[in-house]
Amino acid sequence: MDKRGDRRRRAAGTTRPRAAASDPSAGHGRLRIWIRRLFLWGVALALLAALFLGIAVAFAARSLPSFYQLQATQNAQTIVVRARDGTVIVELGPSYGEWLSSGEIPDVMKDAMIAVEDRRFYSHPGVDPYGLARALYTSITDDRRVSATSTITQQLARNVFLNSNRTLDRKLREAILALALEWKFSKQQILELYLNKVYFGGGAYGIDSASRKFFSHPGTELSVAEAAIIAGLVKAPSRYSPTADVDAAVARAEVVLRLMQEQGFISPAQASVDVSAVRLKEDPSQNSVRYFTDWALPQLDLLLPETFEPIEVWTTIDVGMQAAASAAIKSHAPGGAQGALVSLDRDGAILALVGGTDYVQTNYNRATNAMRQPGSSWKLFVYLAALEAGYKPEDRVVDTPVTIGGWSPRNSSGRNSGETNLRTAFAYSINTVAAQLGNEVGFGTVASMARRFGITSPITTNPSMVLGTNEVRLIDMTRAFAALSAGGASVEPYGIVKVTSSGGEVLYRHEQQRSTQLIPDYVTAGILDLLQAAVQTGTGRAAQIGRPVAGKTGTTSSNKDGYFVGFSSGITTGVWMGRDDNRAVGGLQGGRAPAQAFAAYMRYAVKDRPIEEFQTELKLPEWQTEPDDEYLYGDPDDYYYVDEQGNLIEPGRGVGPLEDGIVLPGSGRPAPDDDGGRSPIPPPARRAVPAPPAPPVGRGEDGEPQAVDDNFLDRALGRQREPAPPPPDGLPRR
Incomplete structure (x- = not known):
C-alpha cells in the first residue's frame, strides 16, 4: 500500500488498525523500558x-583510636562473687598475659585462626560478601536461621567496641566499624589486635594468657596441636574448654587441623597429630562452687544494664553447706556414676548446688541442665492429685495386678500385698496403687499438678507417667518439694541477693516474689503425712537424721537413675545419681546412695536450726466432713418429701429416690453417685421442705389438735419427757 492510499482510507473513515497495535514486539518494548x-x-x-x-x-x-591506644586498652570486666556471709568464693576477670607482636606470634597460630574463623581474611575488605551470600542462600534453601558470618575484623570490632546482642542495628554498626578498621589498619595489625584480645574462656584474653592457662608455657611456644586447641575455643569458650571437657576440645581441634590441611597451611602429617596427647595444666582453683556460678552469673545479663565496670555479686550460697554437699556427693556416688545436689531454703534461696563429682573433670551441670527420669519421686504429683480429689491417708486401697490401656505395672518387690491404706502404699512406693490413682483422677490432672508445682519440661500423659517416666531437671523437682516445706506455697529458686559496684553502689537487689498458694491446707497436711511415713517406715529410711524428715525416693528401670528429694527444718534438698551415658548402675536405688548422701548433707545443713514438727492434722473442707445433708437439715424422717410424681410423702414413709439421685428414707437403695466419700464434688442437697400442717394426730395440753407429735417436738427442742400414757382409744401410737 502506498501512502496516498492510506490517506484516502483515513479520509473515508475506513482506516484499518495498525498492525503494530497487535504486534507482541510492542509489549516487549515497554518491558525493556521498565x-x-x-x-x-x-x-x-x-x-x-x-x-x-x-x-x-x-x-x-x-x-x-590509634593502634597503640587499642593495644593499651583492655575493656573486660572483673567480677568478685561472694557467699551469703561475704566470703569471696571466686574471682572472675580478665587475664591478659604478655602482648605478643605480630612477629612473635607463631605462624601456626595465625594460620589456625584464619582457617577456622575467616578463610578469606586476606582478600575481603572487612566484610565477606561471598560468605554472607552463602549464609543467606543456606538459610533460604535449608529453612534455617542465618548462620554466623562475622569475619575476624568484625569479631575484633564487636569485642572492642560493641556488645554481643543479636540485633540488626548492632550488626550494621559492626560492619561499618570492620570496614573502618580495614581502612585504617593493615591486615597484620588487625590480626595482631585480634589474637591479643579475643576471649578464650576461663578469664583468658589473648593467646599468651590462654597458652599459660591451658599449657603452662608462653604463647610464643605453641605447637600445631596446641594452636588448634586454642583456635577451636573461639566459637564456644565454655563448651570447648580443655579444662571442662577434654573430649569436646580434642574433637574441635581435629576440625581445625582438617581445615588447616584443606587450605594448605599444614601437611597431612601435621594434621594427623595426636591432639589427645597434649598435656594440660591442672587448675586447682576450680571447685564445686563453680557449678553454682556457671548457673547464676549468666543471669546478670538480664538483671543489669550493660556495663564493663568491676562488680561484686552477693549470692545465697552457704560456704559450709556447699562443702558438705560436695563431700556428700563425692563419697556416696557409686563408682563410674555422677551425682548432683540442690538445696533450697524455704524462700527459694539456693544454699548449695553441686552439678557433678568433679568440676575440673567436667563442668556439665547435672543439677540445672540434665534431663533425667525421677522415678517414683514423681508419685508426689499423683498423690497430691488424689488428696485434692478427696482421698485421705487412711483410705483403703488395694495392691492388685492392673492393666490400663494395655500397660501392666509391676511392683519392685514382684508381689502384691492386697488391701492396704494410702499411707502405706506411698511409703512403700507401690506401683499398682499409683497407677490406679492416676487412672482414677486422670493422667492429665497429674500433669497439671506437676505444672502447678513448677515442672517446666515436657510431660506426656500416657499411663506409665505415674511412675516417673517423664524427664525432669533436679532443680525443678527440688523446687516442687520446697513448696510443700513452705506450706503449699509456690517457691522460686534464686541465687543472687544483690550486685554492687566497686564503689559500693547497689546495682541490683533481689525482691521476694509474691507467693501463690498451690494447694489447700488439708492437701498439704495429707501429703506431709505421706512424705513423713516414707522416711519413717518406707523406702526412705536411710534419709533419717534424728529429726522429722519428709521425702520420697525414686529409682528408674534397670537402676539407671536414683533420686531422693526431701526436707527438714525448712531446708529442701534433692539428690540425683546416675551415669551420663544413661547406662545402668549396679545396686543404685533412690533409698540407698541418694538417700544416704541426703542424710550426710542434711545433718550438717540443719544443725543450727530448730527442730520443726510437720503439721499433719487434717482439717477437711465441709464437703468432706459432711457427706450428706443431715448436718444441715436434721433427721430425714422428720420431714415431708415430694416424690417424682409430686405426691406429698409423710415423714418415715419414703417410697424411693428423688430424680436428682438422692435416696429418700425407706427406699433401701444407695444413691447412684455414692463413691465412698471420695468424690471431689459434694453430694447434692436433698430437696427437703418443712412439713406442712398435717391431720390431727394428738392433742396438746390445751386439748386442741396439734400438727406434729410430741416426740418430734422433744427431739427438735432437746426436751426430756416422761413416758407418755397410753393413747386414747381409737388413736394410733406414732
Whole structure:
C-alpha cells in the first residue's frame, strides 16, 4: 500500500488498525523500558547507598583510636562473687598475659585462626560478601536461621567496641566499624589486635594468657596441636574448654587441623597429630562452687544494664553447706556414676548446688541442665492429685495386678500385698496403687499438678507417667518439694541477693516474689503425712537424721537413675545419681546412695536450726466432713418429701429416690453417685421442705389438735419427757 492510499482510507473513515497495535514486539518494548528504568534506579540507589556507606566508614575511621591506644586498652570486666556471709568464693576477670607482636606470634597460630574463623581474611575488605551470600542462600534453601558470618575484623570490632546482642542495628554498626578498621589498619595489625584480645574462656584474653592457662608455657611456644586447641575455643569458650571437657576440645581441634590441611597451611602429617596427647595444666582453683556460678552469673545479663565496670555479686550460697554437699556427693556416688545436689531454703534461696563429682573433670551441670527420669519421686504429683480429689491417708486401697490401656505395672518387690491404706502404699512406693490413682483422677490432672508445682519440661500423659517416666531437671523437682516445706506455697529458686559496684553502689537487689498458694491446707497436711511415713517406715529410711524428715525416693528401670528429694527444718534438698551415658548402675536405688548422701548433707545443713514438727492434722473442707445433708437439715424422717410424681410423702414413709439421685428414707437403695466419700464434688442437697400442717394426730395440753407429735417436738427442742400414757382409744401410737 502506498501512502496516498492510506490517506484516502483515513479520509473515508475506513482506516484499518495498525498492525503494530497487535504486534507482541510492542509489549516487549515497554518491558525493556521498565527494566532499563529499574536498572537505572537500582544503580542510582546503590551509588547513593555506597556514598552514605563511604561517608559513615570515613567518619568511623577518623574516630577510631590509634593502634597503640587499642593495644593499651583492655575493656573486660572483673567480677568478685561472694557467699551469703561475704566470703569471696571466686574471682572472675580478665587475664591478659604478655602482648605478643605480630612477629612473635607463631605462624601456626595465625594460620589456625584464619582457617577456622575467616578463610578469606586476606582478600575481603572487612566484610565477606561471598560468605554472607552463602549464609543467606543456606538459610533460604535449608529453612534455617542465618548462620554466623562475622569475619575476624568484625569479631575484633564487636569485642572492642560493641556488645554481643543479636540485633540488626548492632550488626550494621559492626560492619561499618570492620570496614573502618580495614581502612585504617593493615591486615597484620588487625590480626595482631585480634589474637591479643579475643576471649578464650576461663578469664583468658589473648593467646599468651590462654597458652599459660591451658599449657603452662608462653604463647610464643605453641605447637600445631596446641594452636588448634586454642583456635577451636573461639566459637564456644565454655563448651570447648580443655579444662571442662577434654573430649569436646580434642574433637574441635581435629576440625581445625582438617581445615588447616584443606587450605594448605599444614601437611597431612601435621594434621594427623595426636591432639589427645597434649598435656594440660591442672587448675586447682576450680571447685564445686563453680557449678553454682556457671548457673547464676549468666543471669546478670538480664538483671543489669550493660556495663564493663568491676562488680561484686552477693549470692545465697552457704560456704559450709556447699562443702558438705560436695563431700556428700563425692563419697556416696557409686563408682563410674555422677551425682548432683540442690538445696533450697524455704524462700527459694539456693544454699548449695553441686552439678557433678568433679568440676575440673567436667563442668556439665547435672543439677540445672540434665534431663533425667525421677522415678517414683514423681508419685508426689499423683498423690497430691488424689488428696485434692478427696482421698485421705487412711483410705483403703488395694495392691492388685492392673492393666490400663494395655500397660501392666509391676511392683519392685514382684508381689502384691492386697488391701492396704494410702499411707502405706506411698511409703512403700507401690506401683499398682499409683497407677490406679492416676487412672482414677486422670493422667492429665497429674500433669497439671506437676505444672502447678513448677515442672517446666515436657510431660506426656500416657499411663506409665505415674511412675516417673517423664524427664525432669533436679532443680525443678527440688523446687516442687520446697513448696510443700513452705506450706503449699509456690517457691522460686534464686541465687543472687544483690550486685554492687566497686564503689559500693547497689546495682541490683533481689525482691521476694509474691507467693501463690498451690494447694489447700488439708492437701498439704495429707501429703506431709505421706512424705513423713516414707522416711519413717518406707523406702526412705536411710534419709533419717534424728529429726522429722519428709521425702520420697525414686529409682528408674534397670537402676539407671536414683533420686531422693526431701526436707527438714525448712531446708529442701534433692539428690540425683546416675551415669551420663544413661547406662545402668549396679545396686543404685533412690533409698540407698541418694538417700544416704541426703542424710550426710542434711545433718550438717540443719544443725543450727530448730527442730520443726510437720503439721499433719487434717482439717477437711465441709464437703468432706459432711457427706450428706443431715448436718444441715436434721433427721430425714422428720420431714415431708415430694416424690417424682409430686405426691406429698409423710415423714418415715419414703417410697424411693428423688430424680436428682438422692435416696429418700425407706427406699433401701444407695444413691447412684455414692463413691465412698471420695468424690471431689459434694453430694447434692436433698430437696427437703418443712412439713406442712398435717391431720390431727394428738392433742396438746390445751386439748386442741396439734400438727406434729410430741416426740418430734422433744427431739427438735432437746426436751426430756416422761413416758407418755397410753393413747386414747381409737388413736394410733406414732
